[in-house]
Amino acid sequence: MAASANTPIRIGIVGYGNLGHGVELALAHNADMRLAGIYTRRDPATVQPQGASAAVHRVGDLPAHAGAIDVLILCGGSKDDLPLQSPALARHFNLVDSFDTHPRIPEHFAAVDRAAKAGQTSALISTGWDPGLFSIQRVMAEALLPDGDTYTFWGKGVSQGHSDALRHVPGVAGGVQYTVPVEAAIEQVRSGTRPRLSTRQKHTRECYVVLKPGADADAVRQAIVAMPAYFAEYDTTVHFISAEELKRDHAAMPHGGFVIRSGHSSKAAKHVMEFSLKLDSNPEFTAGILVAYARAVWRLHQAGQFGAKTVLDVPPALLSPHDGAELRRRLL
């Protein structure tokens, strides 16, 4: 089932923003895969790939290239791109996406499943680290330790959704929002006491904001901290900085988080399982996950497993370029 070194898996990247750049970078670390092409909605002449040899095409060229691509990695956004692209492309291509709007996963799964079954393709949705690696931890930990509680903490890291929200506040010229887990809450969870924690007790939010000329700082601060759904339920701090500081100190995209399950096997015996990530670059790390799952999708397709899949349906061995015998010998 392992891909032969002589016939690399041919990958197409759809969408060439931060995540698409990351996928191109990650492919260079995976000798059994090859970048077949980058597909963009922009004019290909205006897109400069990092790798000199990468070909850039229009998204509209995809149907004509179907025979030259084994798996597409979709790098668009969950709000506007993936709900349309994934079902449309799953009709004709194996694919991986990182759809991360949690409440809409069931409908996205259903739409992609219909298309993939009709087209006899394999399409894995919602991979990355959350949803993705964190989901695997949540499912496994609950199954292994049924009498327990699972806690997910995010950060410290940049939340794109919250950053977008604060940029829409009148008087704001630019800004970035960091989600920060409360250290004391993590320690409480790690102790195995299974605390009940409110939203406010788990995370704080830190905003770095550049004001528009003449904007009223107090009014902007009030508008941010009172914003329902995004900030009102949290202790939110707003720092005003210059455009230069924003560019210099806040351009990186670090992130991370923790999934902790604490539970009991008997009255006397408690256990704590913890999975954590500390990432310098959220898009580059996420890209590495998409690439490994593209390998798994190709193998599922070759095994005739058509339809929509998630990370919960993928055996760990399918992610590795190495075969079962080597994995058992070296890593089991």
Next chain:
Amino acid sequence: MAASANTPIRIGIVGYGNLGHGVELALAHNADMRLAGIYTRRDPATVQPQGASAAVHRVGDLPAHAGAIDVLILCGGSKDDLPLQSPALARHFNLVDSFDTHPRIPEHFAAVDRAAKAGQTSALISTGWDPGLFSIQRVMAEALLPDGDTYTFWGKGVSQGHSDALRHVPGVAGGVQYTVPVEAAIEQVRSGTRPRLSTRQKHTRECYVVLKPGADADAVRQAIVAMPAYFAEYDTTVHFISAEELKRDHAAMPHGGFVIRSGHSSKAAKHVMEFSLKLDSNPEFTAGILVAYARAVWRLHQAGQFGAKTVLDVPPALLSPHDGAELRRRLL
């Protein structure tokens, strides 16, 4: 594929020591499973199960009970029991074992695979937390972050093998050995600097020893710390205690450990993934893992996937009593 609540999976426990007790305890937390019987090499009349309703039988009765058992959970030792039991029983039963002699896994896998394929059963070997959960982390982390290094630390916890070794030293009446990870080494690994660490730099060994009357403490200490393969490569501390202290302070079986991968997606971006366990009772937690994998084995068998398997071959969703739609909605 989910087991119906009306037809619980019928589990047989083979071997009723610490791990077998733990499995009986764990089954009570899993409503979709039922203890069909406990099988022992001792006289069943001398074995007192924890649960009042559990039936105890001789191992030799197993062939006659084949129709009443869906999956066997083997709770014997890796040295003498499992190399014989797993291949013999896989001929007629689906099963799970916790074979943990790492260098012998390939031959054990081959022997069980032959038997399970001949008998059209599904047999998952070497589960637990290492091999088991830690193996999954090692395989996934390497696949997701190919340019990196993986580090496994164990402890603080009781090592049965090392405890046995020190009990065989002349002059030793009893004792227990704790494997202790070196905190400074863990911190160095977490920092992402990808250090090269020697065996001595990663773990220390702490021995609590009860002397036989008239034994020479210095000679015993020397014999322990110089023992090749077990202690000579480590900084080992020997504490002499009374038989009462051994019983009072060292009867629990805590354990745990860490799998950490640190690597780069590009020159500028490093990432750290960490999975850790902190366990009050090693056998009870391990038992919870065996039970969840017994559920997975039953589903693999129902799907016609015969032969030997490891945790690397099992999709996370198969471990959960809940179906895919619920997992996607609630935990993905």
